[in-house]
Amino acid sequence: MILLVDLCYKPGSLSRYEFVDPIARIVAGAGYGVTIVHYSEIRKPMPDADAVILCGTALADNAFLADPDVFSWITACSCPVLGICAGMQAIVRCFGGTITERCEIGMTDIRVTAADPLLGTPRTFSAYELHGFAVGSPGVLTVCAESACCIQAVRHPSRPVYGVMFHPEVRNEWVVEDFVRREVPERGPPPC
Amino acid sequence: MKLGVLCSGGKDSLFACWKAMQHETVSCLISVISANEDSYMFHTPNIRLTRLQAEAAGLPLVEIETAGEKEEELADLEDAIRRSVEAYGIEGIVTGAILSVYQASRVQRICRELGLWCFNPLWHTDQDAYMEELIGAGFEVLIAGVFSAPFDESWLGRRMDHAMLAELRSIAEKWHITLTGEGGELETFVADAPFFSRAITVTRAHTAYRNHNGRYLIDQAELTAK
Numbered sequence: 001m002i003l004l005v006d007l008c009y010k011p012g013s014l015s016r017y018e019f020v021d022p023i024a025r026i027v028a029g030a031g032y033g034v035t036i037v038h039y040s041e042i043r044k045p046m047p048d049a050d051a052v053i054l055c056g057t058a059l060a061d062n063a064f065l066a067d068p069d070v071f072s073w074i075t076a077c078s079c080p081v082l083g084i085c086a087g088m089q090a091i092v093r094c095f096g097g098t099i100t101e102r103c104e105i106g107m108t109d110i111r112v113t114a115a116d117p118l119l120g121t122p123r124t125f126s127a128y129e130l131h132g133f134a135v136g137s138p139g140v141l142t143v144c145a146e147s148a149c150c151i152q153a154v155r156h157p158s159r160p161v162y163g164v165m166f167h168p169e170v171r172n173e174w175v176v177e178d179f180v181r182r183e184v185p186e187r188g189p190p191p192c
Numbered sequence: 193m194k195l196g197v198l199c200s201g202g203k204d205s206l207f208a209c210w211k212a213m214q215h216e217t218v219s220c221l222i223s224v225i226s227a228n229e230d231s232y233m234f235h236t237p238n239i240r241l242t243r244l245q246a247e248a249a250g251l252p253l254v255e256i257e258t259a260g261e262k263e264e265e266l267a268d269l270e271d272a273i274r275r276s277v278e279a280y281g282i283e284g285i286v287t288g289a290i291l292s293v294y295q296a297s298r299v300q301r302i303c304r305e306l307g308l309w310c311f312n313p314l315w316h317t318d319q320d321a322y323m324e325e326l327i328g329a330g331f332e333v334l335i336a337g338v339f340s341a342p343f344d345e346s347w348l349g350r351r352m353d354h355a356m357l358a359e360l361r362s363i364a365e366k367w368h369i370t371l372t373g374e375g376g377e378l379e380t381f382v383a384d385a386p387f388f389s390r391a392i393t394v395t396r397a398h399t400a401y402r403n404h405n406g407r408y409l410i411d412q413a414e415l416t417a418k
Contacts, residue, residue: 012215013215014211014212014214014215014216014286014311014313015311017211017312017313017314017315017317018311018312018313018315018316021317022315022316022317025316025318058309058310058311059300059303059304059309059310060284060303060304060307060308060309060310061309103304105297105300105301105304106293106297106300106301107293107297128293128297130297130300132304169316170293170316171293
């Protein structure tokens with residue numbers, strides 16, 4: 001089961017349709033079971049989660065940044081983790097990095113700066129951005145991709161923990177599909 | 193949270209309004225009337241009838257006219273949103289955007305500029321499930337425009353039901369278009385919604401059609417008891 005963490009301003013919010021449900025559809029479409037939990041209701045991953053995905057929020061929604069301790073479970077999480085936009089910001093803060101105000105809206109070029117297990121070989125691709133904050137410093141995390149505006153992807157140097165600033169649910173569903181298939185191959189659909 | 197809904201009169205904006213009402217407070221509808229029939233941002237058939245939709249929903253309507261020039265119409269939209277903030281104290285905007293990055297990112301930028309929230313409850317939705325929910329919830333949706341093959345004049349003014357949805361599924365598969373007409377193949381007009389206290393009855397309408405390009409134009413309509 002893939003645990004999706006909803007980072008929106010309240011449980012069951014109007015934003016969930018936009019930032020959580022599309023990710024759930026991609027994961028379910030890849031053949032995996034999905035459970036959705038709001039970040040305020042979780043202090044550690046559910047015991048049977050095979051991987052965790054922290055979803056994004058609306059541009060004006062930064063309530064999740066109020067209390068960094070609420071995400072402290074991420075550093076102790078034994079399963080693979082992917083953070084998307086707000087989710088990446090939460091991950092960066094857990095691993096000693098900082099967040100700074102920097103806005104990007106719409107399609108932009110993403111440069112993969114070094115070969116990465118999640119994003120592949122160095123190249124440029126186009127992705128959808130919707131963020132008011134970005135990574136200031138990445139802490140212990142390795143920077144894997146950038147745009148003209150800011151850091152676009154990070155990963156932990158020794159653990160399967162990833163973050164992307166762009167929204168893969170728009171035209172880059174492969175990022176989410178590859179994450180679950182790569183990190184949780186035994187729980188996916190049987191090969192054709 | 194008080195919200196304003198960008199309303200074209202079509203199914204996506206009114207369904208988004210219905211979803212917003214389930215979570216927050218919808219304080220007004222906002223309509224931009226474009227003189228440009230090919231506007232990238234604003235759908236045009238029967239846009240003036242959003243007045244009746246607002247009345248049926250018991251909501252005030254903020255209307256603004258635009259020449260529909262590509263980027264100037266965004267300044268006009270921003271003006272309409274600003275007026276809605278002043279008049280109704282809205283804190284956010286709701287749109288019916290499904291896949292259009294062009295539309296969504298422009299509204300997002302305006303909301304950012306004005307310090308407003310932006311909600312797109314149909315963003316990358318499961319289109320089949322959406323259409324089922326739309327029909328099942330009691331929305332009365334009329335085909336108000338056809339803009340590509342294989343849609344012909346016979347579609348204009350038709351009411352969307354499960355039989356039409358089955359037809360649309362087969363067309364979407366064969367012609368590689370989206371089920372919701374997101375590529376601009378179809379435009380719609382909502383004559384009734386679960387949150388309307390009265391329904392809109394069309395008393396006079398005509399069609400204008402040529403070569404898979406046509407509009408169902410409502411000349412006269414009134415609110416009637418449901």
